[in-house]
Amino acid sequence: PVDVRPLVLAGRPSCARCMAMAGSMAKKSREDLPFPMAAGYAALAINGAKGGGTKYLALQFLNYARWTSQENSCNLPSAVRIMASTYLRNAEGQFTPMGFFRMWWPYVTLVSETVHWGIKVPLNIHLYGQLREAGLGPHSGLFVGVALSTAAETAATGWSERLGVHMGLRQLRSYRESYRISRDARGSALCGAYAGAMPLWVRNFSWNYAFFEWKRLLHNAVDETPDWAPEWFCKHLAWLRRLEKKDQANFLTFEAATLGTYLTVFNMAGDNVKTKMQYDPAKYPSFVGTCREIWSQHGALGFVRGSAFKGFYLILGATVAIGIQERLTEMMATLMH
Numbered sequence: 001p002v003d004v005r006p007l008v009l010a011g012r013p014s015c016a017r018c019m020a021m022a023g024s025m026a027k028k029s030r031e032d033l034p035f036p037m038a039a040g041y042a043a044l045a046i047n048g049a050k051g052g053g054t055k056y057l058a059l060q061f062l063n064y065a066r067w068t069s070q071e072n073s074c075n076l077p078s079a080v081r082i083m084a085s086t087y088l089r090n091a092e093g094q095f096t097p098m099g100f101f102r103m104w105w106p107y108v109t110l111v112s113e114t115v116h117w118g119i120k121v122p123l124n125i126h127l128y129g130q131l132r133e134a135g136l137g138p139h140s141g142l143f144v145g146v147a148l149s150t151a152a153e154t155a156a157t158g159w160s161e162r163l164g165v166h167m168g169l170r171q172l173r174s175y176r177e178s179y180r181i182s183r184d185a186r187g188s189a190l191c192g193a194y195a196g197a198m199p200l201w202v203r204n205f206s207w208n209y210a211f212f213e214w215k216r217l218l219h220n221a222v223d224e225t226p227d228w229a230p231e232w233f234c235k236h237l238a239w240l241r242r243l244e245k246k247d248q249a250n251f252l253t254f255e256a257a258t259l260g261t262y263l264t265v266f267n268m269a270g271d272n273v274k275t276k277m278q279y280d281p282a283k284y285p286s287f288v289g290t291c292r293e294i295w296s297q298h299g300a301l302g303f304v305r306g307s308a309f310k311g312f313y314l315i316l317g318a319t320v321a322i323g324i325q326e327r328l329t330e331m332m333a334t335l336m337h
Contacts, residue, residue, distance in 0.1 A: 041122040041125075041126060042122075044121055044122040044125070045118045045119060045122045046118070048117040048118040048119070048120060048121050048122070049114040049115070049117060049118030050114075051117050052113035052114040052115070052116055052117030052118060053110060053113060053114045055113055055117065055316075055317035056104075056109060056110045056113040056114075057110075059312075059313055059316060059317055060103060060104050060109065061100070061103045061104075062309050062310075062312050062313035062316075063103075063109070063164075063168075063313055064083060064087075064103040064168060064169075065079055065080070065083060065306070065309040066271070066275075066306040066309035066310045066313060067165055067168065067169055067275055067279070067306070068082050068083055068086075068169070068306075069305050069306035069309060070271065070272045070275040070276065070305050070306040071169055071275060071276065071279050073294070073297070073298050073302050073305050074305065075305075076308050076309070079306070079309070083103075087099040087100060087102050087103060088100065102171070103168070105167070105168060105171070106163060106164060106167040106168060106172075106175070108160045108163045108164060108167075108175070109160070109163075109164035109168070111160050112157045112160035112161050112164055115156050115157050115160070116153055116156070116157045119149075119152065119153060119156060120149070120153060120208070123149040123152060123153075124145060124146060124149045124208065124212065127144075127145035127146075127148055127149050128141055128142050128145040128146075130145075131144050131145050138216075139213075142209065142212055142213065142216075143209060146205060146208045146209045146212065147205055147209075149208070150201055150204045150205040150208055151201060153204055154194075154197055154200050154201045154204065158193075158194045158196070158197040158200055159193045159194060161196070161200060161274075161278070162182065162193065162194065162195050162196055162197075162278045163175060163178055163179075165196075165274075165275055165278040165279055166178050166181070166182065166278050166279060166281075169279050170279070179192060179193065181281070182195050182278075182281045185281035185282035185285065186281050186285060192281070195277050195278050195281045196273075196274040196275070196277035196278040196281075198287040199269075199270040199271070199272075199273035199274035199277065199287055199290075200270070200274045201270075202266055202269075202270035202273075203266070203267055203270030203271045203274060204270075206264045206266035206267040206270065207260050207261065207264060207267045207314070210259070210260035210263065210264045210267070211256050211257060211259075211260035211318070212256075214255070214256040214259045214260055215252060215253065215256035218252045218255055218256055219252060221233075221237055222237055222240050222241060222248070222252070225237055240252070250319065253318065253319050254315065254318075254319045257314065257315045257318040257319060258311075258315050261310070261311050261314050261315055262307075262311060265303070265304070268303060268304045268306075268307045268310065269291075269303035269304070271306070271310060272294065272302065272303050272304070272305055272306065273287060273290045273291060273294065273303075275306075276290050276293075276294070277290050
């Protein structure tokens with residue numbers, strides 16, 4: 001049997017536990033598994049897509065708030081005022097409460113969210129298992145695996161992410177028109193379709209890597225209290241151990257998402273650069289040029305605009321999307337025993 005002790009999580013399934021499973025699964029023959037390996041990954045993908053769709057349906061208004069704050073490089077109250085005047089008032093200044101639902105346009109964002117969350121966990125698990133088995137170790141294997149899986153995420157959803165930001169903030173009704181504007185500004189079909197792809201990769205990679213590392217650390221701490229743990233953390237771990245397994249896994253997902261969101265500056269900075277490049281590809285044609293523009297106009301604060309909205313959206317969304325997968329991985333882990 002393969003030694004996966006660095007990732008064993010108290011017999012508790014989780015995204016990190018699945019990574020350990022991936023390493024052990026690779027050493028077993030298909031006959032030893034109670035289900036086809038491909039079916040396990042497919043089930044994770046389907047449940048992740050379901051979580052991503054739920055995230056879009058429930059929390060898309062937070063996406064608009066974040067985009068508005070980043071587009072205008074403004075604080076939270078200013079972003080709320082801009083959104084209220086844009087979506088809750090008509091041209092005559094009358095209150096239009098149904099305008100709130102305009103923030104769910106364009107619907108291609110639903111595609112972006114379902115695909116993004118559908119491939120995130122299973123692809124990370126697969127690549128991590130392969131790279132760790134190849135000798136990269138738990139941390140380097142995770143780093144390289146996340147880098148590669150994030151590139152695949154960007155390739156799969158970069159075009160729809162651009163459409164969502166561009167059409168949403170500009171309230172364009174035509175996908176063709178949005179693509180034409182971006183293509184003309186960037187000078188080629190590919191660059192137009194994937195405007196903002198580089199900062200999108202930076203954003204997703206920094207969050208993905210931080211999230212999975214924090215999740216692994218927290219689960220392992222619940223399994224065995226680390227020597228360095230202060231008293232308050234020991235009390236917190238004792239409380240977590242009293243929870244049901246699924247509730248414990250979901251709570252640790254929430255904690256890892258919070259730490260991964262607010263302790264990674266590159267996550268916030270990449271998101272700001274991405275939004276500006278996608279909203280106005282003519283003014284912000286390059287990654288480096290956009291960074292320089294933000295720095296010259298707003299300083300370091302310009303790179304973290306919208307962080308409150310993004311934090312709410314990402315933390316709640318990750319808890320919903322990955323929480324659905326947690327229940328499936330618990331079932332998979334039981335079958336593996």
